[in-house]
Amino acid sequence: xxxxxxxxxxxxxxxxxxxxxxxxxxxxxxxxxxxxxxxxxxxxxxxxxxxxxxxxxxxxxxxxxxxxxxxxxxxxxxxxxxxxxxxxxxxxxxxxxxxxxxxxxxxxxxxxxxxxxxxxxxxxxxxxxxxxxxxxxxxxxxxxxxxxxxxxxxxxxxxxxxxxxxxxxxxxxxxxxxxxxxxxxxxxxxxxxxxxxxxxxxxxxxxxxxxxxxxxxxxxxxxxxxxxxxxxxxxxxxxxxxxxxxxxxxxxxxxxxxxxxxxxxxxxxxxxxxxxxxxxxxxxxxxxxxxxxxxxxxxxxxxxxxxxxxxxxxxxxxxxxxxxxxxxxxxxxxxxxxxxxxxxxxxxxxxxxxxxxxxxxxxxxxxxxxxxxxxxxxxxxxxxxxxxxxxxxxxxxxxxxxxxxxxxxxxxxxxxxxxxxxxxxxxxxxxxxxxxxxxxxxxx
Amino acid sequence: xxxxxxxxxxxxxxxxxxxxxxxxxxxxxxxxxxxxxxxxxxxxxxxxxxxxxxxxxxxxxxxxxxxxxxxxxxxxxxxxxxxxxxxxxxxxxxxxxxxxxxxxxxxxxxxxxxxxxxxxxxxxxxxxxxxxxxxxxxxxxxxxxxxxxxxxxxxxxxxxxxxxxxxxxxxxxxxxxxxxxxxxxxxxxxxxxxxxxxxxxxxxxxxxxxxxxxxxxxxxxxxxxxxxxxxxxxxxxxxxxxxxxxxxxxxxxxxxxxxxxxxxxxxxxxxxxxxxxxxxxxxxxxxxxxxxxxxxxxxxxxxxxxxxxxxxxxxxxxxxxxxxxxxxxxxxxxxxxxxxxxxxxxxxxxxxxxxxxxxxxxxxxxxxxxxxxxxxxxxxxxxxxxxxxxxxxxxxxxxxxxxxxxxxxxxxx
Numbered sequence: 038x039x040x041x042x043x044x045x046x047x048x049x050x051x052x053x054x055x056x057x058x059x060x061x062x063x064x065x066x067x068x069x070x071x072x073x074x075x076x077x078x079x080x081x082x083x084x085x086x087x088x089x090x091x092x093x094x095x096x097x098x099x100x101x102x103x104x105x106x107x108x109x110x111x112x113x114x115x116x117x118x119x120x121x122x123x124x125x126x127x128x129x130x131x132x133x134x135x136x137x138x139x140x141x142x143x144x145x146x147x148x149x150x151x152x153x154x155x156x157x158x159x160x161x162x163x164x165x166x167x168x169x170x171x172x173x174x175x176x177x178x179x180x181x182x183x184x185x186x187x188x189x190x191x192x193x194x195x196x197x198x199x200x201x202x203x204x205x206x207x208x209x210x211x212x213x214x215x216x217x218x219x220x221x222x223x224x225x226x227x228x229x230x231x232x233x234x235x236x237x238x239x240x241x242x243x244x245x246x247x248x249x250x251x252x253x254x255x256x257x258x259x260x261x262x263x264x265x266x267x268x269x270x271x272x273x274x275x276x277x278x279x280x281x282x283x284x285x286x287x288x289x290x291x292x293x294x295x296x297x298x299x300x301x302x303x304x305x306x307x308x309x310x311x312x313x314x315x316x317x318x319x320x321x322x323x324x325x326x327x328x329x330x331x332x333x334x335x336x337x338x339x340x341x342x343x344x345x346x347x348x349x350x351x352x353x354x355x356x357x358x359x360x361x362x363x364x365x366x367x368x369x370x371x372x373x374x375x376x377x378x379x380x381x382x383x384x385x386x387x388x389x390x391x392x393x394x395x396x397x398x399x400x401x402x403x404x405x406x407x408x409x410x411x412x413x414x415x416x417x418x419x420x421x422x423x424x425x426x427x428x429x430x431x432x433x434x435x436x437x438x439x440x441x442x443x444x445x446x447x448x449x450x451x452x453x454x455x456x457x458x459x460x461x462x463x464x465x466x467x468x469x470x471x472x473x474x475x476x477x478x479x480x481x
Numbered sequence: 482x483x484x485x486x487x488x489x490x491x492x493x494x495x496x497x498x499x500x501x502x503x504x505x506x507x508x509x510x511x512x513x514x515x516x517x518x519x520x521x522x523x524x525x526x527x528x529x530x531x532x533x534x535x536x537x538x539x540x541x542x543x544x545x546x547x548x549x550x551x552x553x554x555x556x557x558x559x560x561x562x563x564x565x566x567x568x569x570x571x572x573x574x575x576x577x578x579x580x581x582x583x584x585x586x587x588x589x590x591x592x593x594x595x596x597x598x599x600x601x602x603x604x605x606x607x608x609x610x611x612x613x614x615x616x617x618x619x620x621x622x623x624x625x626x627x628x629x630x631x632x633x634x635x636x637x638x639x640x641x642x643x644x645x646x647x648x649x650x651x652x653x654x655x656x657x658x659x660x661x662x663x664x665x666x667x668x669x670x671x672x673x674x675x676x677x678x679x680x681x682x683x684x685x686x687x688x689x690x691x692x693x694x695x696x697x698x699x700x701x702x703x704x705x706x707x708x709x710x711x712x713x714x715x716x717x718x719x720x721x722x723x724x725x726x727x728x729x730x731x732x733x734x735x736x737x738x739x740x741x742x743x744x745x746x747x748x749x750x751x752x753x754x755x756x757x758x759x760x761x762x763x764x765x766x767x768x769x770x771x772x773x774x775x776x777x778x779x780x781x782x783x784x785x786x787x788x789x790x791x792x793x794x795x796x797x798x799x800x801x802x803x804x805x806x807x808x809x810x811x812x813x814x815x816x817x818x819x820x821x822x823x824x825x826x827x828x829x830x831x832x833x834x835x836x837x838x839x840x841x842x843x844x845x846x847x848x849x850x851x852x853x854x855x856x857x858x859x860x861x862x863x864x865x866x867x868x869x870x871x872x873x874x875x876x877x878x879x880x881x882x883x884x885x886x887x888x889x890x891x892x893x894x
Binding site: 098100101106107108121122209210211212213214215216219220223279280283285286288289461462463464466 | 535538539540541651652655658659723724726727730731732733734735805806807808809810811812813814815
């Protein structure tokens, strides 16, 4: 097995494709022979023309799936070329949730930045904040106190649990096991409740900020976290009982949406999709950030690279995260939860009442922000969906000159046409679900 | 012959010319009205029951505001649907689009007509006395009985199929194709497992079938369980209930055949679907669980039968809801495989086994030997089937050189 077909696949085939298609409407088999790719490369107009000029010999049809569709996870839209129920080629159309967040970032100070990036991957908001903060701190050259680092790890693992639970819920729903949706949601809600007690919000926390975290862990946090990680394993067993061994479920997922490591690497795919092919790549282990090198955990990999592997990997990553959280509970250091650098950290509340200078300082940090030395940096973390990177360019002012997020959902979305090809429409739904894209992060 | 009102009103109908009095007509009318009302009421309760049960299984509360325990939720939903905008898509075939909901609703009603919902079968033949007239507790007992059920459930396919086709939209069209394929193939399994029952009872009349099952002599064990399992699975597929709800498949086809329907027309589909669930459960009870049969535990003769029938009906309704709460949806090709490669051969083989067993009994042959021989023959046939299936799976090599667009050929070189 080599990767050459992938490479040729990724290159646009020579010739004016759209002209060929419209001139050859009647013999779409010919079109298919010529167009070897899994990606449907026709525009909106061509699609409409194909519809209008459809002849009796036509055996394919172009179908729109989304942006309003129950299983396209938000506003993903797919143009599918179908032969009966079989998907031949497809084209993901994105941008329905584009709000220009990267451009917005250029007007927000570094302290306001996390409020922006947290809204990208709304199922795993803390990871966006983390990547942004790591990039900013790298530019600033800050060394964080250990407690801040460990709090960040704790929060991120809890967030990974909630995100993977969300996947379990939506995956179950897309396959038709509606009860699973409720169970997954129930467990996720318990995790979010825990996050809420710590950060104050269920989602879009703005908790991890350049310089540390927004607040120290509240009283009694240890018991609450313990309560959660004691409860979850039994619930995961229930998921196993409900779905993992369920024959219909296995039939629906095994051998569906198969991809291999070479193809994943060619497309830049990371996260559970890459790991499902047996390629053990996890930034937490391979390019450790925070203090992950001090933790003992396994990177879960699959064998076949199909939808079932991706499901099983995510389920077991929840277990790994629980393991990590337990270790963090044991090793959580005492100390400060944010860096005591007067440039970055506002003065404590009590000082504001006593000192005019402190008040002014506080005011300036929250209005003008702090200056960041000129330079550029890329910081990447392992989000539940893969490598989430933040590329930041600073010109020395109080706002980033350019901020770009490498969203794993966006990159992973490229696999859709390849995973769907030759499957049925029900497989397409399973594939979208197993890629687990968050459209907020795709469109940004 | 005295001329009665019955003659005047029903004189056009040759059935009533032969001295049928007005009371018979009234009793029939009464039964029709009662069955109609009962069915509508039970649909309302069934939807409530399903929603409540499923919400219990899913750790949520379910409908709770309209009436005590939310019983009137269905009524409220119905009223809401009634007042919604009735939308007919521009590209639809208007006549067929309007006709389709009735095509699926009317058969759903009609099937219930042949179901005996009660009656004294403990020694009697199910007759009860109303106003001094002996009658059965079923709207009609035509000699074709159970064939009528099959005919009606086949007709109901048209409702779904035409609804999807006439919508002039792609998702419903796919659903329509699915519906025709699915329901036609499962009709076969349904019919074959039913033949096993007919073999044992020797009659098509539902009343006769129930009578044959006296108190505990249910077809469930008379036909050795398998036909009932096949029938239950095939019926689930015929009803488009999960895990076989491919025709609706919200996650795939956005509602399937009723995607474009709104307002009252949608409500009719909804009504038909749940009514079909009830009638099909009633048919299973009639065929395999002895209908209203059961030991008399009341003093009123007919009440015991009705209660037994109700208890058995609830059992199946519960099973259907349970299916929905637990099972993921099966894929279209897997559904076809299950139907054609498993259910039909199994029910066919079982029918053969039962027939051989019966003949052996009639002729006085050694039953055990006959059963063993039959099983050996069946095993041979099953082996052939497996071989054929395996051969069919291997794609012809040269016929499809141009398979480059298929997944395997693209990736594995």
